[in-house]
Amino acid sequence: MRRQGRTNDPEGMQRRLVEVAFHAFKTRGYNASAVHDLRRDANVTGGAFSHHFPTKKALGLAVLNNRVAAAVEEAWIKPLLSSPTTADGVQTVLAAIIRELREQGSISGCPLNNLALELSGHDADMREAVDVIFKRWQQAVAEKIRADQTIGRLCRLDPETGATFVVAAYSGAMTMAKAAQSTAPLERCADQLATYLAEPAGS
């Protein structure tokens, strides 16, 4: 075909594809995103696509394992673990997310949340991948709660239970924020999580 500008860059191509798919899945959803559109947006031909990802499901798993997991790590786990306390970390994370949503105008929701509902009912491998990320997320929060307990905070709170509760409240609030296209649910949940984490539960 005599295309002379071509250079082999498998990693870059995969990264570009995963990046485009991540964004499309986050905003439009998995089933609503056509492979054809993803290819066009990422400037990837059909041959190249099916070489790196034999099926759409393979791309979905790659997005989940590489990109979504990294997004959770970056937006939640890192800032949480580097905060003085759980309460502080959760507050910092939520404030940052709310600020970011305000700046970009529209609310597309938490990528993990979006894909979780759509994919965990359709395929066992997908659900497994979603669950792994949720488990990792919870584990990090639980770890932070345990760290708090070594300095005399949240001593009456079971770390796993508290972690599940925090993640659930955030996820649900993000769902409602997306439906309402407003940050109000997130702000309210941030407020309640603050008081919840300030005083030991079940005292």
Added chain:
Amino acid sequence: MRRQGRTNDPEGMQRRLVEVAFHAFKTRGYNASAVHDLRRDANVTGGAFSHHFPTKKALGLAVLNNRVAAAVEEAWIKPLLSSPTTADGVQTVLAAIIRELREQGSISGCPLNNLALELSGHDADMREAVDVIFKRWQQAVAEKIRADQTIGRLCRLDPETGATFVVAAYSGAMTMAKAAQSTAPLERCADQLATYLAEPAGS
């Protein structure tokens, strides 16, 4: 065509279609459910379908406004409002849902939650419909919290904020339960919501 067993039953046909679609949307999702399959499962021909619902979106809105809203009303609002306190009602509702999920083996998630993520990003009308149901749900919980306050309970809790928090925690927990195919997240959130609603927040 000489089909002699036919009888006109527009309301029944719409109900049957909405019922089938509700179940399909809940388990497989909106985009993953083909109109063809819905017609087959509901024993409705193409002509009848497009007579009652000109587009798939019309059916989706009908499912949202009629069936999903009714499901929330039945599973959440009614039992909550007929309970002595908010804490009691939330506990009753969650216990019933957990029991039901255990009996049926698999967890398909909260129908509103599932459709919220998938549809609110795709269409303004759909998002509006989802938001209305969420608002109604929150309003009912807030109303119950206000009722508690008239008898000296939860006096330091803002009703709207508390309602958002309760709904968010439940929704998020259901998402995690679906991903994990386990009722554990729901049980943990029920536990934490119990202590959250037992003592006034921010005291």
Added chain:
DNA sequence: CCTCAAACAGGATGTTTGTCCTGTTTGCAG
């Protein structure tokens, strides 16, 4: 320079999707 597997191009393929169209039947109004 030669080889060869991996990387990529560009379309073909068969299926699925949502919607529409033409005709027939029902049931109520007149």
Added chain:
DNA sequence: CTGCAAACAGGACAAACATCCTGTTTGAGG
């Protein structure tokens, strides 16, 4: 009895869809 609008039957339709196929190009190893 008779018009007539609504209710329904059954398939047609093009567009969109995910996947596959054949060929070409790259780049590293020998």
